[in-house]
Amino acid sequence: MSSAPGDGILGPAVPGETAGAVLQVRDLTVEYAMERGTVLAVDQVSFHLDAGEFIGIVGESGCGKSTLLFAIAQLLAPPAAITGGSVTFKGRNMVGLTDRQLTTIRWKDLSVVMQSAMNALNPVKSIGAQFSDAMRAHGVTTKAEIADRSAEVLRMVGIDPVHLESYPHQLSGGMRQRSMIAMAMLFTPELVIMDEPTSALDVVAQRSLMVQIKELQEELGFAVVFVTHDMSLVSHFSDRLMVMYAGQVAELGATRRVFDSPLHPYSIGLLDAFPSIRGPRVPLTGIPGSPPDLARIPVGCRFAPRCPKVMARCTEEGPELYHVDGTLVRCFLHAENGAGHD
Amino acid sequence: MTDPPAPADGQRDPAGGPRGPALDGSGRTLLRTEGLTKHFKIGGALSRRTLHAVDDVSIEIGQRQIVALAGESGSGKSTLARLLARLYKPTSGEIYYQGRPLSAARSRADLLGYRSDVPMVFQDPFASINPVFRVSHGVMRSLKLHRPELSSQQRSGEAERVFEAVGLTPAAEVLQRFPHELSGGQRQRVGFAQALAMRPKLILADEPVSMLDVSIRIGLLNLMTQLRDEQGVSILYITHDIASARYVADRLIVMYAGRVAEQGPSEEVLANPKHPYTQLLLSAVPDPRAPLAIGAETDRGEPPKVIDPTPGCRFRWRCPLAIDECHQVTPELSELAPDHDAACHVARSGADVRAFG
Numbered sequence: 001m002s003s004a005p006g007d008g009i010l011g012p013a014v015p016g017e018t019a020g021a022v023l024q025v026r027d028l029t030v031e032y033a034m035e036r037g038t039v040l041a042v043d044q045v046s047f048h049l050d051a052g053e054f055i056g057i058v059g060e061s062g063c064g065k066s067t068l069l070f071a072i073a074q075l076l077a078p079p080a081a082i083t084g085g086s087v088t089f090k091g092r093n094m095v096g097l098t099d100r101q102l103t104t105i106r107w108k109d110l111s112v113v114m115q116s117a118m119n120a121l122n123p124v125k126s127i128g129a130q131f132s133d134a135m136r137a138h139g140v141t142t143k144a145e146i147a148d149r150s151a152e153v154l155r156m157v158g159i160d161p162v163h164l165e166s167y168p169h170q171l172s173g174g175m176r177q178r179s180m181i182a183m184a185m186l187f188t189p190e191l192v193i194m195d196e197p198t199s200a201l202d203v204v205a206q207r208s209l210m211v212q213i214k215e216l217q218e219e220l221g222f223a224v225v226f227v228t229h230d231m232s233l234v235s236h237f238s239d240r241l242m243v244m245y246a247g248q249v250a251e252l253g254a255t256r257r258v259f260d261s262p263l264h265p266y267s268i269g270l271l272d273a274f275p276s277i278r279g280p281r282v283p284l285t286g287i288p289g290s291p292p293d294l295a296r297i298p299v300g301c302r303f304a305p306r307c308p309k310v311m312a313r314c315t316e317e318g319p320e321l322y323h324v325d326g327t328l329v330r331c332f333l334h335a336e337n338g339a340g341h342d
Numbered sequence: 343m344t345d346p347p348a349p350a351d352g353q354r355d356p357a358g359g360p361r362g363p364a365l366d367g368s369g370r371t372l373l374r375t376e377g378l379t380k381h382f383k384i385g386g387a388l389s390r391r392t393l394h395a396v397d398d399v400s401i402e403i404g405q406r407q408i409v410a411l412a413g414e415s416g417s418g419k420s421t422l423a424r425l426l427a428r429l430y431k432p433t434s435g436e437i438y439y440q441g442r443p444l445s446a447a448r449s450r451a452d453l454l455g456y457r458s459d460v461p462m463v464f465q466d467p468f469a470s471i472n473p474v475f476r477v478s479h480g481v482m483r484s485l486k487l488h489r490p491e492l493s494s495q496q497r498s499g500e501a502e503r504v505f506e507a508v509g510l511t512p513a514a515e516v517l518q519r520f521p522h523e524l525s526g527g528q529r530q531r532v533g534f535a536q537a538l539a540m541r542p543k544l545i546l547a548d549e550p551v552s553m554l555d556v557s558i559r560i561g562l563l564n565l566m567t568q569l570r571d572e573q574g575v576s577i578l579y580i581t582h583d584i585a586s587a588r589y590v591a592d593r594l595i596v597m598y599a600g601r602v603a604e605q606g607p608s609e610e611v612l613a614n615p616k617h618p619y620t621q622l623l624l625s626a627v628p629d630p631r632a633p634l635a636i637g638a639e640t641d642r643g644e645p646p647k648v649i650d651p652t653p654g655c656r657f658r659w660r661c662p663l664a665i666d667e668c669h670q671v672t673p674e675l676s677e678l679a680p681d682h683d684a685a686c687h688v689a690r691s692g693a694d695v696r697a698f699g
Contacts, residue, residue: 060555060556060557060558061555201415202414202582203414203582203583203584203623203627204414204622204623204626205414206626207626207627207628208626229556230556230628231556232629235628235629270556270557273556273557273560274556275560275563275585275586275588275589276629277584277585277612277627277629281588281609283564284560284589285561285564286557286558286559286560286564290525
């Protein structure tokens, strides 16, 4: 793995912290209060993230992965709200903090790169002006310091600092994404949360950006939570992988292990949904059916209606997360080792 | 993105379009282009800059064939599709459909006939279906327009038939739903059903699965092969996902910066890529089954510049193998293996091209 996180502008990490874990999510539950009833978008999700670790969170649309990410970043807005659990970042529970308290954490210790970040840039301000705004908001006011740091982070992502003068429309999609990532690096955060940052790019630019993110991460030592629907994208970049289904953790384990020997039938289905570029051309089926309506969660395993290995028990009671050789999996096929949690 | 302009109801052409016998004697090629070119003038009124979106493209699409058109953003693949859909008028070059040049077809009936033979399915199923109508609306409308000989009862039957053909069952019930009640994958199936209602010969599918979840993409790809096998339609499948191209396509055309870089049977092109750009595309595909490897590749994935291009290979700025000739002479497509063409000076010289991957 990478070196210890840099001290950054905030100074050293809070003392007295449990070794390693920069983020501890515990039984996090998010509900949307809708007219048609309560939608349980994230249901008691727990995981931890060590300093400098890269975790990929995958699942299909509506599985709650983006909601989970917003909940971690404390960015949820009504009708969504955290109704249970905690998000401990650097030893401090962020759930329930006021905006003012959160402001001191955001950008500096924790930054967020959104899906289609290219549209998250202000179109009427130059890249440099937007960097400057973020730095001023966090107390960096000297022009020289702002200019130096802005040029430095832009160089880090492989963009010539002359583009500080450029406006977003003058940059390509890939460069805008890189600029957003550069902006997230302004204060050398310890945690960067990314929501499908490459989904708007084509395959060559996507690959190049992933390599860039990984290089930056190894150089600067920040931890990454990376949400995507494209499992193959993180296959070579994340340390651990969390597969989400219908608001729950379906499987959580070392990335390579999940890819090489997936345990949950849903993970197996997701992996089998990728046509391969090499090897024999085999017919694939994907995963027939669609995820359950999270306002009317069925009894039993939530994947049961789509599962090729469904058993009688699956439709009667919901499986817990079970330990299998350091991996967690929510499936009765692996229940023999007893329940566990991360 | 807009639909082709449709005339108001009541102005329908009673002739119903030219569905006479094909004049093309070959019986094999359905559509081909010759030197197809589209330039856009850009900048203000006084600007003389020209964007070469599609330059000198000659391709062929056979009957019952899925042809994948692959390339990154800015490669001209969507412009080419819109030229084929006659949403754009070519700057020069010609499209031959069933052996007849399209520029000769000027009557409304001809145009309507071509559009029903060659419909388009769009990328964004959330934007391409009118949200205020039930999904039956679009299908019924195109049936009314393109197949006026059908009675209203026949139209309903036909709508159900095409919905069943694309896997939207029970068709009668799905037809009565509103778009927001359908998932992305189902909406995209509606797009294919609408195209199918016109009894098409060739469906132009512009990134039809790129907005869909990975778990349901395969279903749509399988649908495309099923439409080819069971309905006999050809499909031009435009994508930047070369792995999915391999999965469905009989032939593969790789475009770069408005020109065809390489073309041939898809398995052959992917097993023996001749053009360095095809190799780059291949090396960028994440393959979860392959072992972990971060290549030393430094390619930034910046889109090509095709504004007032000078002669020479358009990939030369990114190509690690570029030689002097690449900077001076635009490479033409030449057959480097049976039925396998590439536009690369280095590959043509017989050298074993291995630029990426």
